[in-house]
Every structure is written in structure tokens, then in C-alpha cells.
Amino acid sequence: MDTPQPETPSDDSPVRVVIRPAVAADGHAVYVLDHRCWSPATEVSEQPDPPEPDSSAFYDDRHRPEHMLVAVREGELLGWVRVLPPTPLPSNAHIRAIMGLQVAPEARGLGLGRALLHAALAKARAEGARRVTLRVLGGNIVARSLYEQAGFTVTGVQPQEFWLAGEYADDVLMGIDLDAAEREATGQAADRAP
Incomplete structure (x- = not known):
């Protein structure tokens, strides 16, 4: 699957962040990042227990690796986004929901959140979705701004x-x-053509 790549954090660094589909082996790193990023200002669930070594407890029957994209640099997980059908109903199959997006504190401000969000939208399109929804706490101004900039x-x-x-x-x-x-992006691109 083609996914947008974020900008390299510094021009003199040859290391790129890769956004790719998650695999089962990412479960522990996703859980560790989820635990590290948890905040009562941005999360409605209880703080997860500290991760056990080699735990992949982040995944369960409803939240599987194939629902996630991860941002990785030199083997280090820097962020993730989960996008999946909000219900198992066939009448709702044209919808995808963003059910979590996190970026490691040390990687914030590099455009990873935006890149993960755009990759999630591309994944939703590739799966035939017509609409993507999400829920965000009213006070989470940073996340709301990110989503609004993406067109939500x-x-x-x-x-x-x-x-x-x-x-x-x-x-x-x-x-x-x-x-x-898509129409708006295409129209804007056409408007800028010479």
C-alpha cells in the first residue's frame, strides 16, 4: 500500500521515517507508546497497566494489527494510527473511524501526526470508504487543529x-x-496549474 511519507526530521539526516501497516510483532512497541503517551487530558479510558516484557496486549479481537499503521524510524516506533470500520454492520461498511492516533513526545512537531492521518485516509480510500469519522475531546486543541487542517x-x-x-x-x-x-484537492491542484 502506498502511504505518504513524512518529511525527514533534519535535512542532514539520511534516516527516513517509514509509515507502514502494523504487524503482530509491533504490539509490544505500540503498547509501550500507548502507556507513555497516556494523559487524562487526551484519553477517556483508564491508564493502561505498565507493559510486560514482550507483551502484545494492545491487540484484541476488535483491534487487530491490520487496522493500524505505524511510523517507524530505524526500528523505533514513533507513532501509530488506528483506522477501522466503526461497526461490523454491512450498512455501515462505507465508513471508517479513526480510533486513536499517537506520536511519541520526542517526535512531535515533525509532521508525523499529519503524515499518519493522511496515510489513514489513504488506507480508508483504498478499502472503499467514502467517509472517515472520529471523536476527540473538546479540550484537545492540538488534535482538533490537526484534524481540521486535514479537512475534518x-x-x-x-x-x-x-x-x-x-x-x-x-x-x-x-x-x-x-x-x-478528493474533488477539492484535485480542483485546487488544477487551479494552480500554469
Whole structure:
């Protein structure tokens, strides 16, 4: 599968970050990153237990490696995104949902989040999806900005949906129409042609 590659972090570094489909062997590294990145400001679930050596506990029946893309540099996992059908219903098969995106703290600001998100949209298109949805906490301004820059729009808000770190947090529903996004991107490219 062709996936967009993020920019190399520095011009003098020959090392590139590769975004690729996850495999079962990535499970431990994904779990470690999930544990490291957990924050009550961005997560609605309880903090995961510290990872056991060689644990691949991140994967389960609903969340399998084939639902994930990972960003790797020289064997080190720097980020991941999970994109999958939101339900097993055939009537909902044209939808994909982003159900998690994380970038290692030391790799933030390098464009990995944007590259992972674009790769997830490409994966959704390749699987025949017409629309991609996601949910994000109202106070997670960095993530909301990333999604808006990629073309996601707010489709709804569940006010005070979660009680986190001593205060209520809104659940913001966002989505992108892949066909419209493709038309817009093609139109913009045509507008810039000489």
C-alpha cells in the first residue's frame, strides 16, 4: 500500500521515517507508546497497566494489527494510527473511524501526526470508504487543529460527555467526506496549474 511519507526530521539526516501497516510483532512497541503517551487530558479510558516484557496486549479481537499503521524510524516506533470500520454492520461498511492516533513526545512537531492521518485516509480510500469519522475531546486543541487542517469538520458535540481529571469534557464528533476532499484537492491542484 502506498502511504505518504513524512518529511525527514533534519535535512542532514539520511534516516527516513517509514509509515507502514502494523504487524503482530509491533504490539509490544505500540503498547509501550500507548502507556507513555497516556494523559487524562487526551484519553477517556483508564491508564493502561505498565507493559510486560514482550507483551502484545494492545491487540484484541476488535483491534487487530491490520487496522493500524505505524511510523517507524530505524526500528523505533514513533507513532501509530488506528483506522477501522466503526461497526461490523454491512450498512455501515462505507465508513471508517479513526480510533486513536499517537506520536511519541520526542517526535512531535515533525509532521508525523499529519503524515499518519493522511496515510489513514489513504488506507480508508483504498478499502472503499467514502467517509472517515472520529471523536476527540473538546479540550484537545492540538488534535482538533490537526484534524481540521486535514479537512475534518465538526459534525456534533456531546456536551459534558466525560468526567476527566475533576472536570467535564465534551466529546467532539468530526468527519470528512473522502469524495469531496478528493474533488477539492484535485480542483485546487488544477487551479494552480500554469
